[in-house]
Amino acid sequence: xxxxxxxxxxxxxxxxxxxxxxxxxxxxxxxxxxxxxxxxxxxxxxxxxxxxxxxxxxxxxxxxxxxxxxxxxxxxxxxxxxxxxxxxxxxxxxxxxxxxxxxxxxxxxxxxxxxxxxxxxxxxxxxxxxxxxxxxxxxxxxxxxxxxxxxxxxxxxxxxxxxxxxxxxxxxxxxxxxxxxxxxxxxxxxxxxxxxxxxxxxxxxxxxxxxxxxxxxxxxxxxxxxxxxxxxxxxxxxxxxxxxxxxxxxxxxxxxxxxxxxxxxxxxxxxxxxxxxxxxxxxxxxxxxxxxx
Amino acid sequence: xxxxxxxxxxxxxxxxxxxxxxxxxxxxxxxxxxxxxxxxxxxxxxxxxxxxxxxxxxxxxxxxxxxxxxxxxxxxxxxxxxxxxxxxxxxxxxxxxxxxxxxxxxxxxxxxxxxxxxxxxxxxxxxxxxxxxxxxxxxxxxxxxxxxxxxxxxxxxxxxxxxxxxxxxxxxxxxxxxxxxxxxxxxxxxxxxxxxxxxxxxxxxxxxxxxxxxxxxxxxxxxxxxxxxxxxxxxxxxxxxxxxxxxxxxxxxxxxxxxxxxxxxxxxxxxxxxxxxxxxxxxxxxxxxxxxxxxxxxxxxxxxxxxxxxxxxxxxxxxxxxxxxxxxxxxxxxxx
Numbered sequence: 001x002x003x004x005x006x007x008x009x010x011x012x013x014x015x016x017x018x019x020x021x022x023x024x025x026x027x028x029x030x031x032x033x034x035x036x037x038x039x040x041x042x043x044x045x046x047x048x049x050x051x052x053x054x055x056x057x058x059x060x061x062x063x064x065x066x067x068x069x070x071x072x073x074x075x076x077x078x079x080x081x082x083x084x085x086x087x088x089x090x091x092x093x094x095x096x097x098x099x100x101x102x103x104x105x106x107x108x109x110x111x112x113x114x115x116x117x118x119x120x121x122x123x124x125x126x127x128x129x130x131x132x133x134x135x136x137x138x139x140x141x142x143x144x145x146x147x148x149x150x151x152x153x154x155x156x157x158x159x160x161x162x163x164x165x166x167x168x169x170x171x172x173x174x175x176x177x178x179x180x181x182x183x184x185x186x187x188x189x190x191x192x193x194x195x196x197x198x199x200x201x202x203x204x205x206x207x208x209x210x211x212x213x214x215x216x217x218x219x220x221x222x223x224x225x226x227x228x229x230x231x232x233x234x235x236x237x238x239x240x241x242x243x244x245x246x247x248x249x250x251x252x253x254x255x256x257x258x259x260x261x262x263x264x265x266x267x268x269x270x271x272x273x274x275x276x277x278x279x280x281x282x283x284x285x286x287x288x289x290x291x292x293x
Numbered sequence: 294x295x296x297x298x299x300x301x302x303x304x305x306x307x308x309x310x311x312x313x314x315x316x317x318x319x320x321x322x323x324x325x326x327x328x329x330x331x332x333x334x335x336x337x338x339x340x341x342x343x344x345x346x347x348x349x350x351x352x353x354x355x356x357x358x359x360x361x362x363x364x365x366x367x368x369x370x371x372x373x374x375x376x377x378x379x380x381x382x383x384x385x386x387x388x389x390x391x392x393x394x395x396x397x398x399x400x401x402x403x404x405x406x407x408x409x410x411x412x413x414x415x416x417x418x419x420x421x422x423x424x425x426x427x428x429x430x431x432x433x434x435x436x437x438x439x440x441x442x443x444x445x446x447x448x449x450x451x452x453x454x455x456x457x458x459x460x461x462x463x464x465x466x467x468x469x470x471x472x473x474x475x476x477x478x479x480x481x482x483x484x485x486x487x488x489x490x491x492x493x494x495x496x497x498x499x500x501x502x503x504x505x506x507x508x509x510x511x512x513x514x515x516x517x518x519x520x521x522x523x524x525x526x527x528x529x530x531x532x533x534x535x536x537x538x539x540x541x542x543x544x545x546x547x548x549x550x551x552x553x554x555x556x557x558x559x560x561x562x563x564x565x566x567x568x569x570x571x572x573x574x575x576x577x578x579x580x581x582x583x584x585x586x587x588x589x590x591x592x593x594x595x596x597x598x599x600x601x602x603x604x605x606x607x608x609x610x611x612x613x614x615x616x617x618x619x620x621x622x623x624x625x626x627x628x629x
Contacts, residue, residue: 088594088598091598097413097414099414100414100417101597103414103417104593105593105597107547107593108590108593108597111547111590111593112586112587112590112591113590114544115584115585115586115587115590116583116587118582119583119584231421231422231425234418234421234422238418269429269433272425272429273429276429280419280426283407283418284407284410287410287411
C-alpha cells in the first residue's frame with residue numbers, strides 16, 4: 001500500500017471511529033427514551049444542534065473554556081428535559097398507542113426549534129466552529145490527527161462505557177431496564193414507574209446533548225446537520241432494534257464507518273440513501289430490528 | 294345471501310352537506326372576483342384553494358383511512374416536476390396535468406405499500422423516510438429537477454385561444470379544483486367505499502374478518518389521496534412559477550397534516566377550515582418566515598395536547614374521558 005493510500009485508509013478509519021461514536025451516543029439517547037416511554041424523539045437532531053450552538057455561544061461569545069462549556073451544556077439539558085417532561089411528555093404516559101402522539105409532538109418541537117435557530121443563529125453565521133479542547137497533533141503512522149479529535153473520541157467512548165455500566169449495574173439503571181421490559185411487573189416490584197420515565201427521558205436527552213457538544217468540538221457544523229442527524233439516529237434505532245442499547249452502539253459504529261468510507265469514495269448523499277434504504281428494508285421485513293431485546 | 298341494494302342517488306349522498314357545500318362553492322367562486330382588485334390577496338386565496346385540495350386528500354388518508362402519510366408533499370412534488378418537465382418538452386399543460394396526477398397516484402400506490410405491513414407510528418416513520426428519500430432524489434437528480442436551485446419561470450398554462458391562463462381565470466380554475474375535490478370527498482365518504490375505509494381505520498383486522506379487502510381498499514385510498522396531491526402539485530407549479538425540493542419537503546407534509554388535524558380529521562369541513570385558516574399564514578408571514586415555523590410548531594403541539602379532534606371535532610363530539618392511570622404505585626418510592 002502506498003503512502004497516500006495508507007493515509008486515506010487511516011483517515012477513513014479515524015473519521016469513522018469519531019463519527020461512529022457520536023452517532024452511537026445520539027442513537028443510544030434516542031433508543032433509551034423510546035425503549036422506556038415509547039417516545040420516538042424526532043427532535044433529537046435539533047437537541048443535538050442546540051447543544052452544539054449553546055457550546056458555540058459559551059466558548060466563542062462568552063469566552064468560557066470548552067471543557068467547562070461542555071459540562072455546562074450537558075447540565076443545561078437536565079432542567080430542559082424535566083421541564084419538557086412536566087409540561088408535555090407526562091400527559092401521554094397512559095395513552096395507548098402513544099408513540100404516534102409523541103412522534104408528532106416531537107415533530108412540532110422540531111419545527112419550533114428550527115424556526116428559533118433560523119431566526120437567531122442562522123442570521124449570525126452559516127458555519128460554526130468551536131475552539132479545540134486540547135491543541136497539538138499526534139502522528140498515527142503517517143497520518144497526522146489533531147489531539148482534539150482523539151480527545152473527543154476518548155470522551156465519547158468513555159461516556160458510552162459509563163452508560164453501559166449505569167444501565168447494567170446501578171440500581172437506577174436496573175430500574176429503567178425493568179420498566180423497559182415490563183412496566184406492570186416493575187411497578188409491582190416497587191419501581192416508581194413515573195420517576196423512572198422522567199429519569200430515562202432526562203438521561204436520553206443528556207446523552208444526545210453530549211453527542212452534540214462533542215461533535216461540535218471535533219468538527220465545524222451548520223444548521224442543516226439537525227435533520228440529517230434526526231434521520232440517521234432513527235435509522236440506527238430501527239436497524240439496531242428499538243430500545244436496544246447494544247444494537248444502537250453497534251449499528252451506530254457501522255454507520256460512522258459507512259459514512260466515512262462512502263464520503264471518501266462517493267458523496268454523503270449516497271451514504272444517506274444507503275441508510276434510508278437499509279432502514280426501509282428493516283422496517284418492512286424485521287420491524288423489531290437486528291438486536292431486538 | 295341476498296345482496297344488499299345500495300342507493301346510488303347523488304342527492305342522498307350529499308345529504309347533510311348540501312348547504313355547506315353550496316356556501317363553500319359560492320365563496321370559492323366569488324373570492325377571485327372580490328379580490329381581483331388586489332393581485333396579492335387573490336394570489337393568497339388561490340394558494341389556499343390548492344391547500345384545500347391537498348388537505349382533502351390528506352383527510353381521506355389520515356382522517357378516514359387512519360394512515361398518516363408524511364410523504365404527501367413528495368407525491369405532490371412528483372406530479373409538479375412531471376408536469377413542468379413535460380410542458381418544457383412541448384406538451385400542453387392540460388395533457389400534462391392528468392399524466393402528472395397519474396404519476397403521483399401510481400407513486401402513491403407504490404410508496405403506500407408499506408402501509409399493508411406497518412401500522413401507526415411505524416408506518417408514519419416509514420413515510421417520513423420515504424419523504425426524505427424523495428426530497429433527496431429531487432436534489433440528487435439535478436438533471437431533471439435542477440437540484441437545490443429549483444426551477445423558476447415556469448410558463449403559465451395556455452387557454453384555448455393560445456392566450457396564457459393568468460389572473461382571474463387561473464384563480465377560478467383553482468377554485469373549481471378545490472370545490473370538485475371536496476365534492477369527490479363527500480361522494481366517497483357517503484358511499485360504500487367511505488364506510489369501508491372508516492371500518493379499516495377503526496380496526497383493520499376486524500374489517501378484514503368482515504370480508505373487506507383491506508389491501509385493496511388501502512390501495513384505493515392511496516390512489517385517490519395521491520390523485521388529490523398530484524392535481525394540487527400540477528396546478529401549484531405554474532401558479533407559483535417556481536418549484537424547488539424545499540417546496541415539497543417534509544415540513545410541507547407536516548403543514549398539510551396540521552391543516553387536517555387542526556381543522557378536525559375525519560370530517561369533511563374541518564380540514565377545509567384548517568386550510569383556510571392556516572394556508573394564508575405562510576404568505577402573510579412571508580417577511581417573518583421563522584415566526585411561521587414557530588407558530589406551526591406550537592399549533593402542532595396544541596392540537597396533539599389540547600384538541601386531538603380538531604376544531605370541527607370539538608363541536609361534534611364530546612371530549613372523551615381520559616383513561617385512568619394504569620399501574621402507578623400509590624406512594625412514590627425510590628426506584629429499587
